[in-house]
Amino acid sequence: MSQSAGLLSLVADDIKKVEDKMRSGIPERHQDLQSVVDYLVGAGGKRLRPALTMMAAHLYPVDVDKAHSLAAAVELLHTATLVHDDLIDNALFRRGMPTLNVSWSPAATILTGDFLFARSAQLSTETGDPQIVSMFAQTLMIIVGGELNQLFNDGHKNVPTDEEYRQRIYAKTASLFTTGTKGGGILCGASDLEVQALYDFGYNLGMGFQIIDDILDFRGDEEQVGKPLANDLRQGIATLPVMIFNRQHPNHPTILKAVRRERVTNDEILDIVEKIRASGCVDAALEEAVRYVRQAQAALTHLPAGPYRDAMHAIADYTVTRDF
Numbered sequence: 276m277s278q279s280a281g282l283l284s285l286v287a288d289d290i291k292k293v294e295d296k297m298r299s300g301i302p303e304r305h306q307d308l309q310s311v312v313d314y315l316v317g318a319g320g321k322r323l324r325p326a327l328t329m330m331a332a333h334l335y336p337v338d339v340d341k342a343h344s345l346a347a348a349v350e351l352l353h354t355a356t357l358v359h360d361d362l363i364d365n366a367l368f369r370r371g372m373p374t375l376n377v378s379w380s381p382a383a384t385i386l387t388g389d390f391l392f393a394r395s396a397q398l399s400t401e402t403g404d405p406q407i408v409s410m411f412a413q414t415l416m417i418i419v420g421g422e423l424n425q426l427f428n429d430g431h432k433n434v435p436t437d438e439e440y441r442q443r444i445y446a447k448t449a450s451l452f453t454t455g456t457k458g459g460g461i462l463c464g465a466s467d468l469e470v471q472a473l474y475d476f477g478y479n480l481g482m483g484f485q486i487i488d489d490i491l492d493f494r495g496d497e498e499q500v501g502k503p504l505a506n507d508l509r510q511g512i513a514t515l516p517v518m519i520f521n522r523q524h525p526n527h528p529t530i531l532k533a534v535r536r537e538r539v540t541n542d543e544i545l546d547i548v549e550k551i552r553a554s555g556c557v558d559a560a561l562e563e564a565v566r567y568v569r570q571a572q573a574a575l576t577h578l579p580a581g582p583y584r585d586a587m588h589a590i591a592d593y594t595v596t597r598d599f
Contacts, residue, residue, distance in 0.1 A: 282593055283322060285586045286329040289343065293325045296347035297354075300394055311375060311387055315354055318372050323590065324455050325350040327480075330583040331459025331473050342462055344401035348411060349455040351398065355391035356418060358384060363422075364510065407458045414454045421446020425512070432535040434513045434521045441482070448488075449481025456480075465578075472577035476587065479574065483567035484594050489514035490560050493548055505548050511536045515563060519556040561595070568595050 283290065297316050301309040325346035332342035360366070361374040362384045368374060376384045392415065399411040421443060435443070456477035460470040492507050493516050507514050513521070513534050521530055529547045533539050551557060568591045578584050 282586060282590050283326045285582060286326050286333070289329040289339070289346070290322050290325060292343045293322075293329070293346045293350065296343055296398065297351050300397065308387065308390065311379075312391070315358070315375070315391075318370055320370065322350065323484075324353055324451060327452065327477070327587065327590065328455035328459045330587050331456045332463050333583045334460070334469075334579050334581070335463040335465060337459075337463040341402045341404075342459065344398045345407065345458050345462060346455065348395045348398035348401075349451060349458070351391055351395035352411075352415065352418075353451055355388045355395060356422075358388035358391060359422075362388075402458070402462060404461060407461055410454055410458060414450050417446050417450045421450075432511075434518055434530065434534055437518070440515060440518060444482055444485040444489075445478070448485035449478050452481030452484070453477035469578055472574045475574035476571045476578075476591075479567045479571035480591055480594060483564040483571065483591075486515055486560060486564035486567065487595060487597065490516060490557055490564065492516075493551055494557050505544050508533050508547070509539070509544060515560040516551050516556045519559050520551045520554055523554060523556070524550075565595050568592070 294316055298309075298313055301312060328346040328349050329342055332339075332345070357369065358375055361369060362376045362381060365376070366374050367377055375387060379387070396411065396415070399408050402408070424446070425443060453474050454477075456473040457470055460473040465473065489507065492505060492514060503509065508517060508530070511534050513530065517530060521527065527547070529539060529543045532543075571591050572588050575584055575588055
C-alpha cells in the first residue's frame with residue numbers, strides 16, 4: 276500500500292462510492308462518452324480532494340449521500356480541468372497513461388471536458404444546499420479565470436510578483452481544496468468558526484500542495500512526475516524556485532527568454548535547472564510550502580478532535596514529503 280493510500284484508508288469506502296457517482300449520469304445514447312469517463316476515472320490519482328471533502332463532512336453526523344455528491348463534484352471538476360489542460364499543453368501522457376487528446380480530436384476532447392464541467396455542477400446541486408452550489412460556481416469561475424490570466428495577462432513577459440504567483444496557485448489548486456473542505460463543513464452543520472477553519476485548512480494546504488508540485492518540476496524524478504524537468508519553465512511559466520533564483524540573479528538570459536516565450540534549447544533548460552538546484556532556491560521554496568502546511572495544521576485545532584482530524588493532519592505532513 277502506498278503512503279497516500281494508507282492515509283486515505285479511513286474514507287476508502289467513501290471514495291469507491293464517490294467514483295461510482297463520477298461515472299454515473301451519462302445518457303445511455305452516449306456510450307463513447309461513458310467509455311471515456313470510465314477511462315478517466317479509472318486512471319486514478321491520489322483522490323486527495325474528495326478524501327478531504329469526506330473527512331471534513333464526517334467531523335459531525337452528515338447525510339453521507341450528499342457528501343458523496345459534493346466530493347464527486349469536486350473531483351470531477353478537477354478531472355475536467357486536467358482534460359482541458361492536457362489539450363492546451365499538448366500533453367501525451369498523464370500518470371503514465373495516454374491522455375484523451377491522443378486518441379480523440381481537439382473538438383471531441385474539449386466537449387468531453389465541457390460535459391465533465393456540467394456534470395460536476397449538476398452533482399453539486401444534489402447537496403441541496405444553495406450556499407454550496409453558489410460556492411461551486413464561484414470556484415469554477417476562479418479556476419477558468421486563472422487559466423485565462425495565465426494565457427493572456429502573462430503578456431508582460433516578466434517573472435511574476437509574489438502576489439501574482441499566489442493568485443495563480445490559488446486559482447489553479449487551492450480554490451478547489453477550499454471548496455471541498457469548506458463544503459464538507461457546511462454539509463455537516465459545522466459552526467461558522469469551524470467552517471472558516473476548514474476554509475483556512477483547505478487554502479493553506481492547497482497553496483503548499485501546489486508549491487510542492489512546482490518544486491517537483493525541478494527536483495522530482497521525470498518518471499514519477501510524468502513530464503520533463505522544468506516543464507513549466509519550458510512553457511514560459513516561472514514558478515517559485517525560478518522566482519527566488521531571479522531575485523538573486525536578476526535578468527538571467529535563459530529565464531528571460533523562457534518567460535518571453537522565446538526559443539530556449541534543452542541544454543539551456545538543463546543548465547538553469549542545475550543552477551537553481553545548486554543555489555538553494557528549491558530548499559527556500561520548500562520552506563515556503565512547509566509554512567503554508569503548518570498554517571493548515573494550525574487551523575485544525577479549531578475542529579473536533581478525532582480520527583478524521585488526525586487524518587487531515589497527517590495528509591498535510593504527507594503533502595510536503597510526497598515523491599521526494
